[in-house]
Amino acid sequence: MRLRLDGVRELALVGAHCDDIAIGCGATVLRLAAANPGLVVRALVLSGGGTAREQEEHDALATMLPDADVRLSVLDLPDGRLPDHRDRVKDALQRLAAIGSTDLVLSPQRHDAHQDHRLLGELVPTAFRSALHLGYEILKWESDLPVTTVLVPADEDVVATKVAVIEKSYPSQSAHDWFDEEAFRALMRVRGAQCHERYAEGFVTDKTVLTLS
Template sequence: MISLGAGPLERIVAVGAHCDDIAIGAGGTLLTMCAARPGLRVDALVLSGGGTEREQEELAALAAFCPGAELAVTVLKLPDGRMPVHWDEAKAAVEELRARTEPDLVIAPRTDDAHQDHRGLAQLIPTAFRDHLVLGYEIVKWDGDLGRPTAYQPLAPETAEEKVRLLQEHYPSQRHRPWYDREAFLGLARIRGIECHARYAEAFAVTKLALKLGD
C-alpha cells in the first residue's frame, strides 16, 4: 500500500446533504486529523435539517467529532430528498462557503452516490473548489452503491470505536433505522481496513489528483 500525505493541514471543509452524513462518512478521519492538529479550522456545511432537532444533533455531534478544532457549522433548511429542484440554493451555499475559506482539503459525498441529494452536492463541489483535494466519502445504505474506493484513512481501533459511540450518542433521531447500528459501521470499517492493511479504515473516492513528485 503506497501512502501519500496531504502536507500540513490548517483548514478543511466538510460538506453533507443531511445531518449525520459527514460523521458517518468521515467521522473517524475527523477525529484522527483533529487529534493530530489541535486548532485545525473546520468549516462544515449541511444542506438540510436547519431549524429542527436534527440541527441540534449535528452541532453537538460535529463538536464531538472535531475536538480542539476551530469549528464553524452551517445547517440549511433545504428539504430532504429534493436537492435537484433546489439546485440554485445549494449552489449558492457552496459558493458562499468557498468565498470565505481556502481549505487544504475538502471532504464531501462521492459523485457516484446513489442518493440524489448526496450525488447532487458532490457534483457541485468541484465547480467551486476547483484546485483542491476532494475526498468523496461513502455512506452504507439500502441502495447497495458501495464500490471500489481509491483512498483510505486507517483508523486506530479506539478511534473506530469512538466514532461508533459518538454516532449512537449524538443522533438519537436515527436509532430507529435498521442499518444504523454498531455492526454496520464497524463492519464496513473492518472491510476497508482489510483493503489497506489496517484493522479499521474509512475509504474515499478521489476523482482528480495533481502530483508534485519533483518537489
C-alpha cells in the same frame, strides 16, 4: 507506497443531511483534528436547519472536534429534494468555498444512489477548484458502495469514538435498520482489509495533484 497528507489547516465538510459527515468520514475527521492542532473546520449541511437534527449535528461536531475552530451552518432545504433546489445548493457551496483557503474538502461521492448525496458529489468539485476533494461513502439500503480509491486507516480508539458519537448524537436516526455499530464497523473493517489495516475509511477522488519534492 503510502502518501502522507500533511499540513491540513483548513478543512471543509459538506453533508446533505445531519449525520452524513460523521458516518461518511468521522474517523478521518478525528484523525485530521488530532494531527493538525488549530485546525479550522467549516461544515455545511444542506438540510435539517431549524429541527432537532440541527442540534444533533452541533452536538456531534462539538464532541468530535473539541479543540478545533468549528463553524457549522445547517440550512433548511428539504430532505430528499436537493436536486429541486440546485441553485441554492450551488450558491451555498460557492459561499463556503469563497471563505479562507480550504486545503481539503470532504463530501459525499458523486455516484451515491441518494439524489441529495449525488448532487453534492457533483457540485462540490465545481465550487472548490484548488482543494483536494475526497468523496466519502454512506452505507444505506441501496447497493451503491463505490470502488474506493483512497483509504485512510483508523485505529480502534478512533473507530470506537466515531461509532459512539454517531450512536449518541443522532437518536432521531436509530430506527433505520442499518444504523448500528455492527454495520458501521463492518464497512470500516472491509476498507481496512483493503489496505492491510484493521479499520479504514474509503473515499473516491476524481483528481489528485502530486508535488514531487
